[in-house]
Amino acid sequence: MSGPLMGVRVLDIGTLIAGPFAASIMADFGAEVIKVEQPGAGDPLRHGDRGRGEGANGLGLHWLVGARNKCSITLNLRAPEGQQLLLRLVRVADVLIENFTPGTLERWNLGPARLRAENPRLIVLRVSGFGQTGPYSRRPGYDRIALGYSGMMYPTGYPDRPPVRPAFAIADFTTAMWGCLSVLMALYHRDAHHGPGQEIDLALYEPLLRISEDLIPAYDRRGVIRERIGNRNPGFSPAGNFLTRDGRWLQVAAGGDGPWRRLATAIGRPELADDPRYATAAGRIAHADELEALLAEWIGARDYDEAFAILDQAGVPVGGIYTAADIVNDPHFLARENVISVEHPALGSVKMPGIVPRFSQTPGEVLWPGEELGAHNESVYRDLLGLDAEAIAALRERGVI
Numbered sequence: 001m002s003g004p005l006m007g008v009r010v011l012d013i014g015t016l017i018a019g020p021f022a023a024s025i026m027a028d029f030g031a032e033v034i035k036v037e038q039p040g041a042g043d044p045l046r047h048g049d050r051g052r053g054e055g056a057n058g059l060g061l062h063w064l065v066g067a068r069n070k071c072s073i074t075l076n077l078r079a080p081e082g083q084q085l086l087l088r089l090v091r092v093a094d095v096l097i098e099n100f101t102p103g104t105l106e107r108w109n110l111g112p113a114r115l116r117a118e119n120p121r122l123i124v125l126r127v128s129g130f131g132q133t134g135p136y137s138r139r140p141g142y143d144r145i146a147l148g149y150s151g152m153m154y155p156t157g158y159p160d161r162p163p164v165r166p167a168f169a170i171a172d173f174t175t176a177m178w179g180c181l182s183v184l185m186a187l188y189h190r191d192a193h194h195g196p197g198q199e200i201d202l203a204l205y206e207p208l209l210r211i212s213e214d215l216i217p218a219y220d221r222r223g224v225i226r227e228r229i230g231n232r233n234p235g236f237s238p239a240g241n242f243l244t245r246d247g248r249w250l251q252v253a254a255g256g257d258g259p260w261r262r263l264a265t266a267i268g269r270p271e272l273a274d275d276p277r278y279a280t281a282a283g284r285i286a287h288a289d290e291l292e293a294l295l296a297e298w299i300g301a302r303d304y305d306e307a308f309a310i311l312d313q314a315g316v317p318v319g320g321i322y323t324a325a326d327i328v329n330d331p332h333f334l335a336r337e338n339v340i341s342v343e344h345p346a347l348g349s350v351k352m353p354g355i356v357p358r359f360s361q362t363p364g365e366v367l368w369p370g371e372e373l374g375a376h377n378e379s380v381y382r383d384l385l386g387l388d389a390e391a392i393a394a395l396r397e398r399g400v401i
Contacts (some may be wrong), residue, residue: 001069003030004362008187010095011036012070013077013086015043017143017169018204019099019127020066021176022183026095027069028355029364034089034380035070035371039399042074042373043067064344065352067370073381074374074401077108081400086110088385090118095183099127102137112199122197123186125179131203141204146171150208151215155226163228171204178207236281237288238263241321242296248304249321252295252311255281259317266314267298344369377401 008031012023020035020043027033037043046063076082087110090096096115098105105111105126112124126132129141130149139145144165147153152171157164182200189195209216218224231240236255244250254263257280264273278284284291299307304320311318320326328339328351340354355364381387381401395401 001027001030001032001365001367002362003028003364004359006030008032008095009093010034010097011086011089011093012097014097014099014127016045016099017066017172018175019097019125019179020045021173022125022127022179023070023095023097024066024068025177025180026183028366029359029362031095033070034093034376035067035072036075036077036086036089037072037373039074039076039374039401042072046370046373059347061350064342064347064350064369068342068352068366069368070371071376071380072371072373073377076400077110079400080109081395081398083109085381085385085395085400087115087118089380090115090122092384093119093122094187095123095125097125097127097179097183101140102126102128102132116197116199120196121190123183123190123200124197125183125200125202127175127179127202127204129204131206132201143169143171143204146175146204146208150205151212151226152208155215155228157228158230159228161228171208174207174211175202175204178202178210232288232292235285237284238291238295240292240295242299244299244304244307245301246303250299250304250307251319251321252299253317255284257281259315260284262314263295263311263316266311266316267295269294340366342366342369374401 005026008026010023010026010031010033012020012033013036014020014023023031023033023035035043043063045060045066047060075085077086112126115124116122128137129145130136130139144153147165147170148163150171153163153165155163156166179200179202182202186198186200190197215226218226233239233255236253238260239251239253239255241249241251252263254260260278261273264270264278272278276283277287278291302310308318308320322330327333333339336358337354338356339351341349341351344350350369352366352369355366377396378392381392381395382389387395392401
């Protein structure tokens with residue numbers, strides 16, 4: 001591996017998304033990530049997307065992305081012998097990431113105090129639904145539950161319909177990104193300032209609450225509760241998603257004075273730019289219904305390519321609403337390597353999202369997709385812990401690995 005995190009060793013003992021994806025980001029940039037899984041079943045994400053009919057050859061496609069660049073080993077953390085092996089791995093690790101229900105590690109005699117007794121320099125990232133403290137701490141946490149508690153789900157959707165869950169696991173992935181950031185800050189404190197290792201406590205709902213704009217101060221100072229308004233931005237008009245004649249979606253964001261003038265000219269209504277009702281941002285917001293209806297009519301009378309070309313050439317902020325097919329065929333995405341192809345031994349070439357962000361001197365890379373369960377047992381237990389073939393075979397026989 002190469003990249004800015006080369007030399008950092010991470011033990012990923014979590015499951016599914018929020019904890020493991022934090023490790024996945026680090027793996028993209030050169031960290032040596034050892035993915036620890038339960039013998040036999042492994043991480044549920046290995047098979048988690050097959051219920052949607054999105055597996056291939058018995059493999060969960062989400063796994064290929066989420067576990068890329070990770071070494072896979074099996075280890076039964078419920079067994080005392082497995083716990084002892086993990087402690088041996090901790091001695092040669094920089095970071096341990098887990099996302100079990102609070103109290104689980106402690107029941108396994110693997111709480112942070114025990115871990116850092118083995119390695120005082122260890123950074124322990126603990127991701128859970130509601131954090132390690134507080135009255136809700138022992139509740140199980142899932143993406144949907146976190147969306148509800150964070151304040152994000154309630155105002156998402158249309159006013160006459162129930163709150164809407166985003167199409168992706170936003171809480172899981174946002175928490176993973178926050179988790180990766182927190183680990184890097186802890187590593188910097190440890191290595192640049194000669195500080196000790198430490199424990200990081202991150203709840204699944206907290207990153208979403210942190211990015212909730214003025215949701216909390218608006219309620220605190222003005223008693224305002226943000227409600228559902230569909231695709232409309234309450235401080236920006238005209239803007240929205242509009243259906244073209246050929247059945248594709250086009251979005252426009254022309255709430256500023258300059259874009260509004262260019263939009264009015266582009267759709268053949270330059271007089272609207274100086275109309276007293278629409279001349280100011282406040283006026284356009286007050287008349288959002290009529291402006292967006294006007295724009296919907298104009299776009300709806302044209303095919304996507306025609307409407308896009310007219311607005312784009314006029315300098316109006318306009319964009320598509322892409323499907324997966326649009327993404328993998330878009331020349332801009334391909335030029336920036338936002339979609340890459342990775343070779344899998346059973347599936348051949350598999351397309352997946354590329355590396356983000358782009359470093360000029362220490363770029364990340366994807367060397368392999370998610371590995372088979374226990375693919376690196378021999379190398380990790382032999383080369384890292386010094387176990388011989390007989391000892392490894394005995395551990396396998398006893399179900400420890």
